[in-house]
Amino acid sequence: MEKKIATIQDVAAEAGVSTATVSRTLSKPSVVAKATREAVLAAVERTGYRVNTTASNLRRQRTGSVIALIPNLANPFFSQILAGVNSVLQPAGYGLLVTDTQAGPFPEDRMSSYLQSAIADGIILFDGTLSPAPLAMAGRPPVIMACEWMDDSLPSVRTENARGAELAVAHLVEMGHRRIGHVLGPRGNVLSEDRLSGFCKVVQENGLEAREDWIFDGDFSMDAGAAAGEVWMGLEDRPTALFCASDEMAIGFMGAVQHKGFSVPQDVSLVGFDNIEVVGHLTPALTTIRQRRTQVGERAARLLLDMIEAGTLTGPSEVIEVSLIRRDSVARI
Amino acid sequence: MEKKIATIQDVAAEAGVSTATVSRTLSKPSVVAKATREAVLAAVERTGYRVNTTASNLRRQRTGSVIALIPNLANPFFSQILAGVNSVLQPAGYGLLVTDTQAGPFPEDRMSSYLQSAIADGIILFDGTLSPAPLAMAGRPPVIMACEWMDDSLPSVRTENARGAELAVAHLVEMGHRRIGHVLGPRGNVLSEDRLSGFCKVVQENGLEAREDWIFDGDFSMDAGAAAGEVWMGLEDRPTALFCASDEMAIGFMGAVQHKGFSVPQDVSLVGFDNIEVVGHLTPALTTIRQRRTQVGERAARLLLDMIEAGTLTGPSEVIEVSLIRRDSVARI
DNA sequence: GCTGGCATTGTAAACGATTACAGCGCTACC
DNA sequence: GGTAGCGCTGTAATCGTTTACAATGCCAGC
Missing domain, CATH: 1.10.260.40 (lambda repressor-like DNA-binding domains)
Incomplete structure (x- = not known):
């Protein structure tokens, strides 16, 4: 014993x-x-x-872990990214701490405490809504942003959001659609803005009508998509196709209109964004923009480790490619 | 500066x-x-x-964090549980470390190193496939199992798996079905076994035919569900209803048969298990068994903290209730 | 005036590892 | 034979806290 x-x-x-x-x-x-x-x-x-890792870490002035700050842990969107992060961190001997930036009372306070208390050797920030000030200032452990980013003061890994939107809308145009709407992500979110700008660009380039009432509010959630579906059904003059800023919203939208007897893609064509696993199994299978989430996680972790090992507080950024996945939710007209 | x-x-x-x-x-x-x-x-x-947390931890002989061992980080199923875990840990001043037990080469080895190196003050184990021996032996940091469990040597938080299956099948019977099949979870998994036993129990109680070829292999994944769908379509004599051991498999099944022109629930009724968010938005919306994942996480974290604070290596277990959510994927016949 | 006790603060020993530096014994070379 | 150098090992300082214990000053009570 x-x-x-x-x-x-x-x-x-x-x-x-x-x-x-x-x-x-x-x-x-x-x-x-x-x-x-x-x-x-x-x-x-x-x-x-x-x-004893603690003792070892103290002596070696490191913590052996990296912390991921996630806006909403319950969102499955992040689990795949985390898997990517972990797959890089684990072999390198680093642990992965996660925390929810929105849960609990004082997100900003907790943030800054994460920064300074040497709780982690590096930070991966998935939340673009946190004010960048304390981050840049503190400058203690290196920080990398992933998915969302706010300015150029921090290195980041991001996907080609605007380009993804362009691919989506261009595909709709190619299939003969001229009346195209958009379900937005949350206002103020960089991802939303970028996707919106991509949408607008292609709409303009093709001389399509850009109607206010064909732009639906949303927040990336299924419920928001369903709500947009309700609004769409209430419209006098409906767009024949919609680019949804997230797959989840496309799912919500599709469910809402199908439950009321509308048919996708005959009554309305849909394109999503993300290519989450489930969309291939829907009926109709959803046409969408693939965003390689595992890869985002891997690259972010890699770049962060490089910074940690080099002892620098900044480093290169990276952009991950997107591509169009054609399935059955877009009709040719 | x-x-x-x-x-x-x-x-x-x-x-x-x-x-x-x-x-x-x-x-x-x-x-x-x-x-x-x-x-x-x-x-x-x-x-x-x-x-400096590291120094403080060293002196106080603790680490201030809890580690969650997850079979597959990419599986969104766990993200919601993690959110629950985090919501308890965060206010209590503990950090949440996560790791993937399957990623990397020597799961068992890494396991035991987690156990002994005082990397965490407690462990939440979501993986029932790891051999319990080192766990029980090491006995250093307290361990709690969640979701899957292997024996009674460790405290655990679990959901009423068998009862959920019974509810599901009883519902099918109540709706007039007599020819009922089952899509299995992975062989050897405790969850699968329990759900299967619940299925068998109700089938027997009602004197229904228990046919080998109406039991389909699976592993909880959508692809497995789709594969089961293919098999079902190939059958001469098909069951009119299926209880799927996970929502994901139900989604895969439904997608596969719908894509081939079958209709749910007219041609086949489906009941899932888990009530993941998306299933309410499917067409038809999926009838399923609700399993409160956030609560599983919360309770596991709570019980673990109790053990940590009491300094004991064992503690009470807990069972989380399930309930049937009736939607539109079961036809009355 | 002395003593006991309280409130407050300081001293210094842990916690368990890592690592610069010094020391030791050998070999090899001139 | 002397010494330089190499290979290996030990000594002890250090990382930044926490906390048992001792020390101090002060006041009350006799």
Whole structure:
């Protein structure tokens, strides 16, 4: 019954060497003599010793973890990104801390405490609504933004949002649509703005009518999509096609109008954004813009690790490509 | 430019007191005189001091975080649970570490290293496939299982899986179905087994035919559901209703048969399990068993914190209720 | 005036690892 | 034989806190 956890002292005593030698055996085996090394390893085995990460981190002035600040943990959108992040962090020996920036009372306060208390060696920020000031100022652990970004003061990984929107709308045009509407993401969100600008660009380029009442409010959620569907059904003069700023909204929209007897794509064509897994299984399968979420996570983690290892507070940004996935939610007219 | 981060020493010097007094001011303000307290707080303010969590943790023999071991981070199923976990941990001052037990080469090895290296004060285990041995043995940080569990050696939070299945099948029976099939979760998974047993129980109780070829293999994924759909379509003699062990499989199944021109629920009725958000927006909206994932996370975190604070290695288990959500994917016959 | 006790603060030893530096024994070379 | 250099190991300082214990000053009570 070895209830007590062994420390490096115990191992040293057991092996008849100093703690320095034990430590070296574990971190730089090459510098210790073969015989000693084996003795130490045997002692480690016998005592069941594991290095105490906290102590090690304190001495080495690091924490061995990276924290991801996520606006809403419950949103499945992020789980895939996190998987990407984790797949890079894990082999590199870093832990992944996650937290919800919106949950709890004082998001801004907690933010700044994350920044300064050396709780993590780096930060991946998925929330563009947090004010950048404390981030840039603090400058302690390196920070990288992913998905959303607010200015150029921080390195970021992002997807080609405007271009995705352009691809989506261009596809609708190509299929013969001239009356095209848009379901917006949340106002003020950079993603929304970019997608909107891409939408507007193609609408203008093709000399299409840009009608106020064909732009529907939204917030990326399914419920918002459903609400937009209701509004659409109430319209006198309806667009024949819609570009939804997120797949979730497209799902909500489609559900709402189908439940009332409308048919997609005969009555209305839809294009989404994200290519979340489920949309391929809908009826009709949703045409959408693929955004490689796993890759976003991987690249963000990679770039952050580079910064951490180089000891710099800034680094390169990266843009992830998007592409159009044609399925069955767009009719040719 | 105060690039250097202030330590407690700096604050002590600045305030003209000892480090002990600074520490006390921050943790037990009541024991220090008002004047000193104010002086210290002013010094803290001026220096921008934040306590170094690593050092504090080392001294206090804790880590201030809890780790969640998740079989597949990319699975959105867990994001909602994590949100629940986080909502309890955050106010309690604990951080949430997450890791993917399946990613990377040696899951079992990494597991045991998590256990012993004092990386977290507690562990929430979402993966029932990891062998329980090292867990029970190590006994260092308390462990709680959530969702899946393997034996009674560890406390757990779980949902009424068998009962959920019973509700689902009973509902189908009530709607007049006598030819009922089942799409299985992964073999060997406790959740699958439990749901299967619930299915069998109700089938027997009602004297229904239990046909081998009406039991379809699966693994909870949409693709598996789609595959089951293909098999179902290939059958000579088809069941009129199916209980799917997960919503995702129900979605996949529904998509596959609808794409081939079958109609749900006219040609086949479906009941899922989980009540993930999207299923209410499908056409038809999916009848399913609600499993309160946020609550599972909350309760698991709560119970774990209790164990951590009590310093015990074991504690009570808990079962979360399920309920039937009637929607439109079951036809009356 | 002395003593006991209280309130407050300081001293210093932990916590468990890492690592610069010094020391030791050998070999090799001149 | 002396010394330079190498390979290996030990000593001890250090990371930044927390906290048991001791010390101090002050007041009340006798």
